[in-house]
Amino acid sequence: HLAYVNGHYAPHQMASLSIEDRATQFSDGVYEVCLYLNGHGVDFTAHMDRLDRSLAALSIPAPMGRRALALVMDRLLIRNRLRTASLYLQISRGVAPRDHAFPKPAPAPSLIMTAKRFDCDALKRQQAKGIAVISTPDLRWKRCDIKSVSLLGNVLAKQAARQKGAGEGWMVDADGLITEGASSSAFIIDQAGCLRIRTLAADILPSITRRAVLDIAAQQKITIDHRAFSLDEAKSAKEAFIASTTAGVTPVISLDDQMIGHGQPGPITKAIISRHWDHMQ
Numbered sequence: 001h002l003a004y005v006n007g008h009y010a011p012h013q014m015a016s017l018s019i020e021d022r023a024t025q026f027s028d029g030v031y032e033v034c035l036y037l038n039g040h041g042v043d044f045t046a047h048m049d050r051l052d053r054s055l056a057a058l059s060i061p062a063p064m065g066r067r068a069l070a071l072v073m074d075r076l077l078i079r080n081r082l083r084t085a086s087l088y089l090q091i092s093r094g095v096a097p098r099d100h101a102f103p104k105p106a107p108a109p110s111l112i113m114t115a116k117r118f119d120c121d122a123l124k125r126q127q128a129k130g131i132a133v134i135s136t137p138d139l140r141w142k143r144c145d146i147k148s149v150s151l152l153g154n155v156l157a158k159q160a161a162r163q164k165g166a167g168e169g170w171m172v173d174a175d176g177l178i179t180e181g182a183s184s185s186a187f188i189i190d191q192a193g194c195l196r197i198r199t200l201a202a203d204i205l206p207s208i209t210r211r212a213v214l215d216i217a218a219q220q221k222i223t224i225d226h227r228a229f230s231l232d233e234a235k236s237a238k239e240a241f242i243a244s245t246t247a248g249v250t251p252v253i254s255l256d257d258q259m260i261g262h263g264q265p266g267p268i269t270k271a272i273i274s275r276h277w278d279h280m281q
């Protein structure tokens, strides 16, 4: 497998970043995970727009223009003979002697990319089964809207889930409301059949799959209630699901070992999953 590092393609074991890269010392960088199905980038423009916003928020210059970046991404897939793949892209402020403030003069930003085969059948199996979710405190910083590589809070939330045999950790804020998953957005369908979601703000990532789900819900005439929900509200929901680029829309069948609905993927979630596959084609 070949990775891309600052203009070069190299096998994964050989590809490396400097020990003085700002990403390693300060998590001073941003990333995107993009999904390609049959060579076509799903919601590609939305991912590139969000990347630009993340870069701008941290005043990191884009290492190249958008068209050039898209070409490198395509090239990486072609060189790896991949058509259905997830692609990880990371841009950091670059390499400079360790000092917290932005280095002056500004170094060239570092750009790295990796790609791996994406197994649609495995995702479909997981969507058919659903996943268990646990709750865990949201320990993150106050700019979770930036897709930065500073992910320790997310790492701890996912690990807490893993240790309990769950597939995702839903993070709970100081008010007892769920923010989002460790690496996905969080949704419930309440007893009235309304889709409940938290409003976009600095405390959650503007998920691209979330946007797609909202569009689908609107088409399906599902009422959308932009209101954060508590852990208890989630536990008594009719249905629940997560959404992300690599998990698509995946049903949640339990929360902290309490069954959601009948403990099986619900009908509204299943309808959204089917529409979302159509959307991704």
Ligand code: PDD
Binding pocket: 033, 154, 180, 181, 182, 183, 184, 185, 205, 206, 207, 208, 209, 210, 243, 244, 245, 246
């Ligand atoms: N994670 N919330 C968080 C904290 C995330 O890390 C992600 C994505 C999402 C969903 O965003 P999107 O729909 O744009 O993928 C929400 C990626 C997949 C990851 O870190 O691997």
